Amino acid sequence: MTLNDTSYNSELGARRSRATVASGYVLITPVRNEEKTIGTTIRSVIRQTLPPKEWVIVSDASTDRTDDIVTEYASKAPFIRLLRLPQRHGHSFSSVVYATEAGINAIETDHYEFIGLLDGDVAFEETYYEALLQRFAGDPQLGLAGGLVIDCIDGKKQRAVQSLRDVAGAVQFFRRECFEAIGKLLPIPEGGWDAITCVRARMSGFNTRTFQELEIQHLKPRNVAAGNILKRTWQLGIREYAVGNHPLFELAKCFYRCVEYPYVINGFLRLGGYVWCHLMRRKRLLPTETIQFIHSEQLGRLFRWPVGKITTRKLSLP
Numbered sequence: 001m002t003l004n005d006t007s008y009n010s011e012l013g014a015r016r017s018r019a020t021v022a023s024g025y026v027l028i029t030p031v032r033n034e035e036k037t038i039g040t041t042i043r044s045v046i047r048q049t050l051p052p053k054e055w056v057i058v059s060d061a062s063t064d065r066t067d068d069i070v071t072e073y074a075s076k077a078p079f080i081r082l083l084r085l086p087q088r089h090g091h092s093f094s095s096v097v098y099a100t101e102a103g104i105n106a107i108e109t110d111h112y113e114f115i116g117l118l119d120g121d122v123a124f125e126e127t128y129y130e131a132l133l134q135r136f137a138g139d140p141q142l143g144l145a146g147g148l149v150i151d152c153i154d155g156k157k158q159r160a161v162q163s164l165r166d167v168a169g170a171v172q173f174f175r176r177e178c179f180e181a182i183g184k185l186l187p188i189p190e191g192g193w194d195a196i197t198c199v200r201a202r203m204s205g206f207n208t209r210t211f212q213e214l215e216i217q218h219l220k221p222r223n224v225a226a227g228n229i230l231k232r233t234w235q236l237g238i239r240e241y242a243v244g245n246h247p248l249f250e251l252a253k254c255f256y257r258c259v260e261y262p263y264v265i266n267g268f269l270r271l272g273g274y275v276w277c278h279l280m281r282r283k284r285l286l287p288t289e290t291i292q293f294i295h296s297e298q299l300g301r302l303f304r305w306p307v308g309k310i311t312t313r314k315l316s317l318p
Helices: 005-018 038-046 066-074 095-105 128-137 176-182 193-203 229-242 247-257 265-279 288-303
Strands: 025-031 054-060 080-085 114-117 142-153 156-159 173-175 207-218
Touching (some): 025 038, 025 095, 054 066, 114 176, 128 142, 128 173, 128 207, 142 176, 142 193, 176 193, 193 207, 229 247, 229 265, 247 288
Parallel strands (some): 025 054, 025 114, 142 207
Antiparallel strands (some): 114 173, 142 156, 142 173
16 A cells, blocks of 8 residues: 555644644554554554654564565655664563664654554554543543553454453553653563553552553454464463462462363463462562562452552662
């Protein structure tokens, strides 16, 4: 798909003039061989009623046509920039964090109040970002938010089970003050950096929220790099250990997950991955105060205890 310069620039100007939300935002998108989906994501962004001031798409040494597709759109949409990393940052789940940090460091725009992280395999309505910014305007303590990510596989929609207090990494959108209070994203090899980011935002005194009325279509299965569905489920148990889940909370969670496909096995495989890490005394990379806060929140959800607040504007890094 190509864009006509005159019609695109005219429509872009009209959209900016119609926008009622004054706050500007920037986007960061880490990608690796996303030629099948990146065009759809780009079209979703350029159609926004409130486009970003700048969008840095970071290619983590892609070897397919991803870079060519991004370059084509960037030649027509002035807010898009391609940043190509010549060498991939490893093969673990932490590579997305390194690519994201590279994009953040490459932002050239000075005046913006929000920063969004966006995967290169999603699609959404043209009013998505304007609607999201309106929700931030209605809650001064809202620091991190996003829409509800729904997997679209073979024409069928599959909603992942999640707490609405957490925001999927594919669409995390921050008030700049919140993002700066959190500090750098934590690269966790097992994955789960997005869940920890939500925790650290709440530790800093901000609200976090997924707005389920704002639907995001995820265009491929999650965590496909981890292998087939059985391997992915086992890996999720390892991830849940790595991000500090309390044993009682994990047991309850795995019991609940038995009703998800692959039925019964789902819960047992997750629990197996978690217990294996515990028996191996696998080291967690999270700071002690972060794990304590996670346990406080999780036990509060299990037993409806009041959650003690741990508020600090400067969070320690491991």
